[in-house]
Amino acid sequence: MATGYATVNLGFVAAKPEKKNTFMDHLLKVEAWLDRRRTSRILYTLTDRDLADLGLSHADVDGLNEEAERLF
Numbered sequence: 001m002a003t004g005y006a007t008v009n010l011g012f013v014a015a016k017p018e019k020k021n022t023f024m025d026h027l028l029k030v031e032a033w034l035d036r037r038r039t040s041r042i043l044y045t046l047t048d049r050d051l052a053d054l055g056l057s058h059a060d061v062d063g064l065n066e067e068a069e070r071l072f
Helices: 021-043 048-053 056-068
Strands: none
Touching: 021 056, 048 056
16 A cells, blocks of 8 residues: 655745735625624514523623624
């Protein structure tokens, strides 16, 4: 059975800094904000008992809204 070994020169190549795609970053933030907003609207329609079944309360839903607002 033949065994091959690959060698890589790891010490002499400097890593290139990643280019930040700020447009994509902003787009992802908007998408996350919209998703949290949609989720909180749905959760607000549930009763206290329904939220308790999920292990949540209306205070948790308010916290979700506050977290979404911090994105911007």
